[in-house]
Amino acid sequence: MRMKTTKKRIGRPADVAPVFRAILDAEGEIDQAKEHFWALFLDTKGHILRIELVTLGLLDQTMVHPREVFRPAIGISAKSVILCHNHPSGDPEPSDKDIQLTRRLIEAGKLLDVRVLDHVIIGEGSEWRSIAEVEAMTSLGLDFN
Structure with missing residues (x-):
């Protein structure tokens, strides 16, 4: 399933x-009870x-x-991708x-020259975590810069 997007720039988690x-939130309560995995593809300037x-x-x-x-x-021809899923x-x-x-x-992205910038996990309400921002995960090589 593809989502319509604007040329919004993503500069940070x-x-x-x-x-x-x-x-x-737009999907309704039934679908929210399932885990979703999305990919957000960006151009060279960080636009969706x-x-x-x-x-x-x-x-x-x-x-x-x-x-x-x-x-x-x-x-x-995306330059980078941000992964996201909900819990x-x-x-x-x-x-x-x-x-x-x-x-x-x-590792797969490195082979294809599509950089993985982050993996964001959505929780309840406004709760979320960026794996790139989790201190212990810096060894993964995720970085928006």
């Missing part, structure tokens, strides 16, 4: 969460090219394959599986 919170729902999962997990994340990026439990803290998936997608 705090710019990401409201975009996805609005999308999630496209937002794509990569997969819709279950209550506490979703299956994400690098091929499904990066296929649209190649088709639209229906409401707790935005990244799980070990979230970290492992982020590592895997960073």
